[in-house]
Amino acid sequence: MSLKEKLFKQLEENEGRMIEIRRHLHENPELSFKEEKTAQFIEEFYKDKDVTLTANVGNGYGIIVEIEGGAGDGPTIGLRADFDALPIQEEADVEFKSKNDGVMHACGHDGHTAYMLILGEALIDLKDEWKGKIKLIHQHAEEIPPGGAKSIVESGILDDLDEVYGIHLMPTLDNGDITLCPGEAMTGRSNFDLKIQGSGGHGAMPHTTHDALVAGGYFITSAQTIVSRRMNPNDSVTVSITAFEAPGGYNVIQDSVTLRGTVRYLSMDNKEPVYEEMVKIVKGLETAYDVECTLDYVYDYPVLYNTVEKIGEIETVLEESAGTYFDKVYRDxxxxxxxxxxxYLEKTPGAFIFVGAKPEGVEKAYPNHHPKFEVNEKSLLISAKAMAEIVLNKVG
Known part of the structure; x- marks a missing residue:
């Protein structure tokens, strides 16, 4: 029996445990930077196994598990699974619903962790048959900036990686589909808060005020011109105002308002120009409406760039298995x-790929971050096998 056959056999025999782990984590979600019990669960899983485990890596509960192959020298490969949840009240109709009020695994990180634990166990059991080293990156706090990945990279514990890979479950993709995107695959992100301080007053006497609400309304409209009139139409850039906070009564013009939003861009060349254009608009508000503006603009996650060569290698490997444990692999x-x-990809060559997880019997699935988010649990074994093939192509 080949190493791949042994690995797949062990994964198949433990699919039930994989699902049990996923459901346990789903019932007990924890928010970013607060995943204490989840981290304890992961550490306990590796207890008494022949690995080197380092806990509390980075700015939170990050865990790095090192597995030494026994078949000789080879590359050092990183495999990442995140484990934080979201501040969402679950509405999905499942038996293993979240027990934590207002907290939900609405992005599939419970599934990522479950498949990685069982895959890690299989790699440990068969470590004498593969070469090199594998580092399992159980990452905290993917959802909330500054996130966990940056701090783990900066810790230096992954400096010896030759390649790094990750998978994300996507219920909007058909179960059995695996998608790849070479180059720029996911947008970079910046977030901002804008406080507009005016001078409030009586709603019947607006001429005595410096109306922050009007200035805020103008900002919402004019901010959209950053994309439509300042960015190259061939570039992918989005500016979204996601909150406008101005509580008050019928007859009171508020003293100040606060707006919040996000900016996404598929090229790092657009990271600073969007901010620069927003600053111009804010300065214009101050002059036109006689208000004071405070713009808190934070550069957040960079553009995710998949190494083109690595995507090509993954495509070649997975195409040979298409039609067996999954249906098809294609570029998206x-x-x-x-x-x-x-x-991770800024520092180390590698790739981040998507595995379809559409629930059975639905025409249109709820997307990630939705209170009714669900995944097809058959996607867990598909993810484990796909990642196993990627790894074996390097260390087998």
């Missing part, structure tokens, strides 16, 4: 969302 367009896996 970039995703508009952002991912802090981008920090």
């Amino acid at each position: 367009k970039p995703q508009a969302a952002s991912e802090d896996f981008a920090y």
